[in-house]
Amino acid sequence: MIEGRVAAIMQRVRFLAQPYLPLLRLLLRIALLCAGAYVLFLILASSTGLTATSLPWHPFTRAGRSEGGRKEGRKKGGKMEEGEIVNTDPNYPRIRDWLFDHIYFGYYDGHLVYTNQGSINGEVSRKPHRAEAEMFSRVLSKAVQYLDIKHPGRYTREHCNSIRYRTVPTEGVEADVTCGRSGQVDRLTLLLPFTTPRILYHHHHNHNHIAVIMIMPLQGRIESLQLFIENLKKVLENGDIEVGLSVVYFQDSFTSLARDMIHAASKIIPNLQTEFILLEKEAGEGNEARFSRGRGLQAGAEKTKLAGDVLFFVDVDVLFTREFLTRCRATPVRGHQVYMPVVFSLYNPSFVYALHKHNVPPPLQQLTVQDDHGYWRLWGHGMVCVYRSDFLGLRGFEVTRDGWGGEDIRFLKQVVRHGAYKVIRSLDPGLFHLYHPKDCSTAFQRYACLKMKAMNEASRTSLGLWYFRRKENLSVFGVLAEGNQLSDADEEEARETEASSGVGTRWLPGVLLAFVLVAFVCVDFGLMVHKYRREIREARQK
Known part of the structure; x- marks a missing residue:
């Protein structure tokens, strides 16, 4: 009697479960497939040298779903x-x-x-x-x-x-x-x-007049001026930005030639406006006026008649790109910010290009930021982009110091002491100081001049190579050229590094195994779905 009831109950259960048997078999097969995938993943990890600690997350733990394995930790009263x-x-x-x-x-x-x-x-x-x-x-x-x-x-x-x-x-x-x-x-x-990124400031610029007025103090150096104009022509060739160039010239025997060159530049470069401000020699100064960079820049800022708000104090041996002009215009903020970019100072090309197995290119083709080609002149503050009203309000440059240098540091101190201005001091890959020989025989600060001359010649690597060339009569031509073959020791070190970092041919078996695993999963899953649908159709027909 009892056995009959049990048999009836089992038959009833089989009847009720019959429609769900294909689904149960599908779920069971998926579970077995996942377990097999996990085992194969462990085999893949061991074959490629991966471990749980070498991964930034673990795919089968709760920590894997948080950033870098972070956890909240225990809290009391809402505080850690x-x-x-x-x-x-x-x-x-x-x-x-x-x-x-x-x-x-x-x-x-x-x-x-x-x-x-x-x-x-x-x-x-x-x-x-x-x-x-x-x-x-x-x-x-x-x-x-x-x-x-x-x-x-x-x-x-x-x-x-x-x-x-x-x-x-x-x-x-x-x-x-x-x-x-x-x-x-x-x-x-x-x-x-770091905190969540926030927008701190937005400043829109409308170029409805001259974008930047360049103020350049100058005396002689006609060849450098010609190169500066050629670079300016290249920068402004698109014609959608207008700049001004105010040259403050200290009178000497090249005054007429420099004036003609400046006026001619405004004719060959349509979107360039120029002016020539002459500072004549004073009594007792001899045949030429006494040069003072600070006095020249101050005179240019005060006397310029070009219509523009932003001034860019520049030297004749400093070249720049179009992108720099955009940053020079956009970075200063009236009454709040001053831009003092860090110039990339180029080394002596005679040192640089021989070591790189190249002939010395024309100056305009040397404007590149690369190792052993130059250095960031972190100590220089002479290139300044500032609103004219701010510059005059800060009383400008010191005009009593003759020659080059010193006026930029004093102006920076004035900006900092004022307290209302933020100085944007940034490396700028679009601003280059061309190499030129430096004479320290008559310099007022001779030792500082010699130190500067040594810094401007070449990198430490280049100077060391040329030193060994002289000392040991070694050929250093092309030593720093790209594509030089590694030595046997370097190749061995590279192979060891590759092996220790888990890259290279050791990954190949693991990649193939992963590819086979993915292909197997896809094919098997397709077969399961097909069989499941067929069993459903057969169950409905019955």
Whole structure:
């Protein structure tokens, strides 16, 4: 009796489940397929050298669905506990640290910053800027606060003056702090994250008159002036931007020739307006006027009759691109901002191009920002883009100093002391200082002049190569040329680097295995769907 009832119940269950059996078999097969895919993924990872820690995320854990393995951590009262670490990945933030594309850490020892960036004269160490000092103070406070919870009273700020730091573009400033006392050492990694991008300022420019007025002090140097005009013609050839050129000329034997060249330039370049301001020699000055860059720029800003708002103080040996003119016009803000771009100073072409296995090209073809071709003149502040009203309101340049130099630093100090202006100090790849010989025999500051002359000649690599050429009679022609073959030692190092970074032929078996896996999954899934539909049709027919 009981067996009959059980048989009836089982028959009833089979009858009710009959329409759903194809679906149940499909789900079971999908589950088995996923399990097989996971096993094959583990085989792929082991064959290519991948591990869970070498991936920026893990595909089968909850951490894989969060950024870089972050987690929220335990909270009390809606706030993070001070002793709680908010990240489980010891290598976060993860970036691709390739051999030649590495974001290096700077170092701070509590007194000096050791870095190859941010120094005016290229020093290997310097004092921290004010903003850097504030950042280090925040980092130290947070580190000591955390360690005081873990080890009460063990460390103070004086025990933690070992900070490595770098800026990770996608995350923020990463700081690595090491604290040590009485044989005990603790190391912390902190992140000062970036905030969400915000629009801070919008400034629209309407070029309804001259975009930029260039003020150039000049005496002699006719060949350089001709080159400047040729570059200006090339920059303005499209004709949709209008600029002015005001040359303040200190009287000498080339005055008439320079005046004719300036007037001729306005005729051959339709969108260029020019004017020639002559500063005549004074009594007792001999055959020519005493040159003063500061006095020339001041006279040009005060006496120019060209209609324009933005002034660009420029020298005759400084060439620029069209893109720079756009930045020069757009960057200054009346009453608020002054643009002082950093010029790329070109080395002696006789040094540069022989080492690169090239003939020396014409000057206008040398305008390129490349290693060993020049350097960023971080200490120079002479190129300025500023509203004329702001310049005159700041009382302009010092006019009592003769010759070149000094007036730019004094003007920068005036801008900073005023307090209302922000100085935009930026590397500009569209602004070039041409190389020219420098005579230090009669210079007022002879040692500073000699130092400058050495900096302008060539890079350290180039000077070293030429030194060994003279010392050991070696041929250095084409040493820095592109495409030179690596030495055996370099090739071996490259192979080791490739192997250690997990790239190269070692990836090939894993890629093939992954391709086979994907193809198998797609074919098998198609067969499952086809069989499922066929079973549904058969069930309906019954």
